Amino acid sequence: MTNEASVVVRPAIRAFYGRIFFLLLLAAGGLMAPNGVAWLAEQDHQQLRDLAAASFDLPGLGDTGLATIGMMIGFIGAAVMALSITYSRYYYTWTFHPGYMHASIGLVANKERSLYYENARIPTIRRGIVDRILVVGDLEVSSTGGGDEGEFHMQHVSNPKRLKQVVMNRIEASRGK
Structure with missing residues (x-):
């Protein structure tokens, strides 16, 4: 941690x-x-x-x-x-806590999910040409298992390369590398 x-x-x-x-x-x-x-x-x-x-x-x-x-x-x-x-913009909120990632989806009927970094796999960035120019994109982090944690799909995030590095650093720290 x-x-x-x-x-x-x-x-x-x-x-x-x-x-x-x-x-x-x-x-x-x-x-x-x-x-x-x-x-x-x-x-x-x-x-x-x-x-x-x-x-x-x-x-x-x-x-x-x-x-x-x-x-x-x-x-x-x-x-x-x-x-x-x-x-x-406010429908999705993702939080990178020190030990886990948390997603809050929805304004009124809210769905929340968590994914511990030790259960996360390598994050993937998806974006098109216009997204690259605007420095936005989608960041996907899938789970290695761990039950109902599933996959995190962060849409239209700013500077996905920086966020990918944050997630990678926290995954490595949780695995003791």
């Missing part, structure tokens, strides 16, 4: 680059909605001008123009995407 401190790991926010891009796209769309409606109002086609001038009677909002609806869709979509990123 080592006298090293515990290390808490969560998925890296930058690993959700697709969702972050979509969030920015929705926010930009919401901001640009009034400009888009103004552009429609300047067009030669009467149908486009009518669309820009259209007003919709929405429950709770009353008479609402297309620019306001576009802004609401963009901002509500961006807020939902931000909540999705936050939920994904």
